[in-house]
Amino acid sequence: xxxxxxxxxxxxxxxxxxxxxxxxxxxxxxxxxxxxxxxRFLVIKAIxxxxxxxxxxxxxxxxxxxxGVARLNAVFVVEKHxxxxxxxxxxxxxxxxxxxxxxxxxxxxxxxDNELAKGLYEKCGFSFEKIYDKKIEGKEVEVWSTxxx
Ligand SMILES: CC(C)(COP(=O)(O)OP(=O)(O)OC[C@H]1O[C@@H](n2cnc3c(N)ncnc32)[C@H](O)[C@@H]1OP(=O)(O)O)[C@@H](O)C(=O)NCCC(=O)NCCS
Numbered sequence: 001x002x003x004x005x006x007x008x009x010x011x012x013x014x015x016x017x018x019x020x021x022x023x024x025x026x027x028x029x030x031x032x033x034x035x036x037x038x039x040r041f042l043v044i045k046a047i048x049x050x051x052x053x054x055x056x057x058x059x060x061x062x063x064x065x066x067x068g069v070a071r072l073n074a075v076f077v078v079e080k081h082x083x084x085x086x087x088x089x090x091x092x093x094x095x096x097x098x099x100x101x102x103x104x105x106x107x108x109x110x111x112x113d114n115e116l117a118k119g120l121y122e123k124c125g126f127s128f129e130k131i132y133d134k135k136i137e138g139k140e141v142e143v144w145s146t147x148x149x
Contacts, residue, residue, distance in 0.1 A: 004047065006055060044090055055076055057072070058106070070098055070103045094106075
């Protein structure tokens, strides 16, 4: 399995996954194309035997009010390859690349009932910070974060 920076040629596959899995505000199939060419975003893809099997996306935010704070927007692995540790590798790669870009803290939003994702984030050093002040698709959302040391 290889991890590489996603490029514009990955747009159709990413759009298809996002349409299927992330039908909410933070990610839309249209904006992923802009993100692939925008230095504010870091999109890492996982490839196995030439096949696209997953991705993770970080928004560096570049918010002057929160210098060094980035947001992990998504982690996805195709069903066939789940449980092989690919998501952990994707998130760890994002963490190490973020560190090189002077990120000091990463936060993310996760639905309270996505135990699978919470297990993944815990393994990658994230911990629960607070309940998010808005619901997504009527469900409570949690904010998790990790400092980058
Ligand atoms: C969440 C997701 C990215 C995990 O991908 P994955 O490659 O299967 O995860 P990994 O194999 O790297 O496992 C990482 C950890 O996640 C948790 N996990 C993964 N699969 C699990 C399962 N079937 N049951 C329970 N925990 C699981 C475990 O803590 C696991 O660590 P462990 O294997 O050492 O116990 C994947 O299931 C997915 O794409 N889901 C749909 C999209 C999504 O919900 N993304 C997260 C919110 S943006």
